[in-house]
Amino acid sequence: MRHIISLLMENESGALSRVAGLFSARGYNIESLNVAPTEDPTMSRMTIVTSGSDEVIEQINKQLNKLVDVVTVMDLTDGDHIERELMLVKVRAIGDDREELKRMTDIFRGRVIDVTDKTYTIELTGTGHKLDRFLQAIEHSLILETVRTGASGIGRGDRILKL
């Protein structure tokens, strides 16, 4: 099953490689991983999307907690949570396609953030599933480039991951 694991870790060089190294050394999957400093500059927040049996996910949580640089770990999928991912898509936009692509972007509540006479760059936010659906909805041959951040997640309401 797919899990979104969120963690706070020391904002130190090498901390990311400890987490990434743990996943590769123990053969755990990483679907996506993103990390950036938080409002407290000594800490970074990481979101890892992974999958595995309940036993594997339990081990992932425990092994992450065991890393000295990891301050706290939460499996967001254990409760109510919000998941968002940002995608930038560059598409070939000429002739009739220009109108069609703009329309699809509007339907998916995206924005065109860069325009040339031959291309659009579209910004789209949502769950990974929604971003996948957008890519399926537009003509595949028009896609020139995509870049995705991987999911970021946060608990709903009072579910707060803080030191």
Added chain:
Amino acid sequence: MELTGAEITIRCLQEEGVEYVFGYPGGAVLFIYDELFKQEQVKHVLVRHEQAAVHAADGYARSTEKVGVALVTSGPGVTNAVTGIATAYLDSIPMVVISGQVPTSFIGEDAFQEVDAVGITRPCVKHNFLVKDAKDIAGTLKKAFYLAKSGRPGPVLVDIPKDVSNQKAEYSYPATVSIRSYNPQVQGDIGQIKRAAQMLLEAKRPMVYAGGGVILSDASKQLTELVRLLGAPCTNTLMGLGGFPASDNQFVGMLGMHGTYEANMGMQNCDVLLAVGARFDDRVIGNVAHFNSVPRKIIHIDIDPASISKRVKVDVSIVGDVGHVVSDLLSVLNSSKQKPDATALKDWWKQITEWRGANSLNYKNSSELIKPQYVIETLHKITHGDAFVTSDVGQHQMWAAQYYKFNKPRRWINSGGLGTMGFGLPAAMGVQLAHPGATVACVTGEGSIQMNIQELSTCKQYNLPIKIVALNNRYLGMVRQWQEFFHGNRYSHSYMDALPDFVKLAEAYGHVGILVEKPSDVEGALKEAFARKDDLVFLDFRTDSTENVYPMVPGGKGLSEVILAEDL
């Protein structure tokens, strides 16, 4: 007070009460060596290879309750140390390794003797640090010692660039240390302990399975009391030997791949299993599905939450220091009105006695060929079972574990997790330095001993009167055994030709060598060797080359699917 990074480093070691540093100098650690030279409190032991420095620090740590310390230079110094670090990591040994690094301005430039020490050791340390400023050395070393010995112990590497060791900074050694992301749980949850106690009191066929955690936590006294109170059989893992006295009637021997029949059958057939500081690894319980095919309740005490329910699902988990948890468990049991079920225990022991009757460690002695088991039994006799015994890895290791009956903790020093050939001799050096005057034997084979044979030179320099008991069967015996059992007797590269004359070799290093070729000479040779209190003696026992280690649970099989000597 302003000091250089190197001065600070040595001051920190002094503050930590470090008695010995095992190391090897090189360019990146010259400033640190210079400061070592200027003082006498921290003694340095010059090894002949960095791997041995780490193993020696490891042996020192295992035989004491202290943190082992090694010091190596950058580049090859670090890479040579990696095997030693991984060995300590797999067996959770408290250790601090200080490595030199190229100057900070050279890092990343593929400088001479540069490796990414933090990167290369990351998967085999508890934690590691690169110190980029001399002002951070004291705080980092304080953290390193704290991390190494607290919680589940392990090796910590501190990488110090050459310019940092020469940079001046204000020095004061921190009195306390706190790491916000690291708070190991010491006390166990009392609710869980009560549940465990109840489960144990209701057990009809209880079994105690104790591992290296008992040794690391210095909890063998509490464990022994608990086992006696429960009236249950107790088995030890390879890492746990000595944690419960082997001469006690409730001891059923080591379990696992080369465990006794009664220990493995007990594990398989008990109804309540109490695992204490042990982690159900593959060499211990064999095939997980087979192990799980029989219903039993499992209680698991371990300081590392990640060790719990990793390979085997447990019913009651207690995270905490083994010593604390077992003490609490004892108080709960002692204050309970309920007592262990004496009638059920009687039946259980009847069954165990029957399994014991298989006499699974029996072997046929010979008057022609020296049987390795006989050498170990005689070693036990001559040393009154009271020696520190280090070992290398292979058949000799298993025989030492099976036939040297350890009654005390920290006497059996071996590389259980990583299985590092070449561990025995350098580890023995650390043990001998920690316990001057004690009897230290290194049980080894002609294969393993050659992996760190150069340390005979270190032993000479520091007058370490270790007794090397080499079971020389002219084969990489354990490899040969597997090839005999599972590869159609095709002994692919497990025969070692062109062996050195070990007696002459020992003499060349300034030691004493004794060749033993006849069973009737075994006892005399051991007596002679151990009577030489001041000499390192290399005993070259030419043992039966075809002897196998029994019992054996083949890889991937279940604990009851055992091959006994008599089956063949």
